[in-house]
Amino acid sequence: MQQRDDRIHDYQVYIGGQWGGAASGETFDSLDPYTAKVWARIPRCGAADVDRAVTAARAALDSGPWATMHPTQRGLLLRRLAELIARDADRLALSEVRDNGKLWAEMRGQCGYIPQWFHYFGGLADKIEGAVLPIDKPDMFTYTRHEPVGVVAAITPWNSPLLLLTWKMAPALAAGCTMVIKPSEFTSASTLDLMRLVEEAGFPPGVVNVVTGFGPEAGAALTAHPGVDKIAFTGGEGSGRAIAKTAADTFKRLTLELGGKSAQVIFEDAVLDNAVRGVVSGIFAASGQTCIAGSRVIVHESLHDAFVEKFVALARTARMGDPLDPATQVGPVTTPPQYRRILDCIAMARQGGATCAMGGEPAKRPECGDGWFIEPTVFTGVTNDMAIAQTEVFGPVLSVISFRDEDEAWRLANDTPYGLAAGVWTQDQRRMFTAAKKLRAGMIWTNCYRTVSYMSPFGGFKSSGMGRESGQEAIRDYLETKAVWMDYGAEQANPFVLR
Structure with a gap:
């Protein structure tokens, strides 16, 4: 049986490849649901921290090693991260149990299974293929290419923090996006523990960033930030509706995994x-x-x-x-x-x-x-x-x-x-x-229930959200499609008529 200790663990956030506290210097307590006692202190981030994290993610997307990295290299980093998670699954599961009170058996099982998502999407990273279109125009070569949607804000809930983060993180990174993660204020510790492994795996600075804190402060600043291109959220229907309204102001892409009454x-x-x-x-x-x-x-x-x-x-x-x-x-x-x-x-x-x-x-x-x-x-x-x-x-x-x-x-x-x-x-x-x-x-x-896999899409109809996580369909939500037209004809057609 795993043992809890009486120490209060002090955590730092991870922004631009650097560890540190919130700009305000403030922290908040995380309680162990079994003992009802404080077991961790977490930085209380605000708008300034969010801006710094989004700026770091944008810089990593537009320039530096990540921007020029071949998809195969991205896949290798994801698979390296998978191996580190498998190595440290016991430690990550213990953080999960201390933070959210779910069973050791369940959390250890999840942490042991999480590497499969990174292996799966690591393998998919260099198989994102466009298509040559048999276009109906003469002397024209037309094809499609898929590019990362951009900076992704990933907002995760308290019930299965690492698993539900992985469902966003693995396809987003495989697609070439960069990320700013905001975990629930009730369960931030395991996400910060995971960032140690992201750093060890060798992801360039700014590719993955974490801000911690409360929804009205860090969460609202993140969803409204003009530097964010997509929001991937798991949580309640009310919060999902508010996020969708905020996203509409700048037409951010959305994946929302919300509630159910199954x-x-x-x-x-x-x-x-x-x-x-x-x-x-x-x-x-x-x-x-x-x-x-x-x-x-x-x-x-x-x-x-x-x-x-x-x-x-x-x-x-x-x-x-x-x-x-x-x-x-x-x-x-x-x-x-x-x-x-x-x-x-x-x-x-x-x-x-x-x-x-x-x-x-x-x-x-x-x-x-x-x-x-x-x-x-x-x-x-x-x-x-x-x-x-x-x-x-x-x-x-x-x-x-x-x-x-x-x-x-x-x-x-x-x-x-x-x-x-x-x-x-x-x-x-x-x-x-x-x-x-x-x-x-x-x-x-x-004749079964509550079974999930990295191979199978997960998501709902109606008020249960939009988009899908896991499976090949998930990566599409982190890509934009570009159509490319090349005219190899001898002369231009009538410029006043739509071709």
Whole structure:
């Protein structure tokens, strides 16, 4: 078992290849969600720091080694970074657990898997190909080329800081962009630890920069900065909407990965024990603090009671406690504001008429220490028009809704403002393919849930955002396409007529 220490770790930001504090000299505390104690101090950056970071990123993009580096060389740097992350995965995972309270088993697994994104996009870096167009004009040679979109502002959330940063960083760097990263104020430490490896890997100064601090100060200055060409954001719908409005002023490109209220649809022919385990994974893993949480179970009325009985019985066995203990299965909520919000949503569900079949209160078990724990919670008697069925809780709270026939199942599953993910549990192959067509979500899992890969695009429909991360599609969002025309004819055509 990994051990936490009582020291308070002092961090610095990384701008233009240099380590230092915020221009103001101010810092803020980062709390360990299990102990509720300060474990790190982080620089509190503001507009001056953001301007310095964007200036460094722009200089690296326009001149210097990165600007002239061959794509194959960029790929080699990405693969070198992958090897360093694999080497230091334990240390990075420990920072993640201290900062966000998620399980050691999950964070160590993520940190061990993150190198695959850098290997994958490192290999893709020199395979960004244009095309020769069989153009319909005589004596004309026309082709396309792809160029980096420019300086990318990457804004990451607190639930999986390094993984969700990697989904932005690997394709952006493979495309030749430079970056300014602003992690959540609740979980900045692991991103700063990663920058030590970026430096060791040999990335030129200014290619990757980090500013830390609060949204109204550092975040707002970054999204509004005229030197930023693209914003890649993962977070809540409200923040995403505000960022989109700011980006519109200067027509910044956007990738937004926002919230979800994902359905897990259980049909009457499902293998019920597998569905129960899949739903547990979808809502109680990571304490429900994931955008793809399967927070709505839409179960056939013939299975409703059996499902609830089996689900509650399994969920009650979940071990809560220290996230560094490999035996722990449910850890704390990451932040005090989120802890209070989840409890407010639970109260809202009760007031709306839902029945609490399990949990519904703070966890006061001795093994939970002084952290922010909430008992895994299940509500039955939920209808899809209730607030608890429409609101993203981002916590360990499940709503169970029954349906009569297939058409009703698809209608209920799609009846939210979101469209990030969906799960389907059935043995009927026709229904599997029908689900892929009928469900309005960016990712459809059948007889599985909460599975991701560097090879597969990740992103949603509707209020769940725009653009895709991971897979070959991700790199397109970090490129601009240029059409090049070359006239090799003997003489010019009529200059007053569009050719």
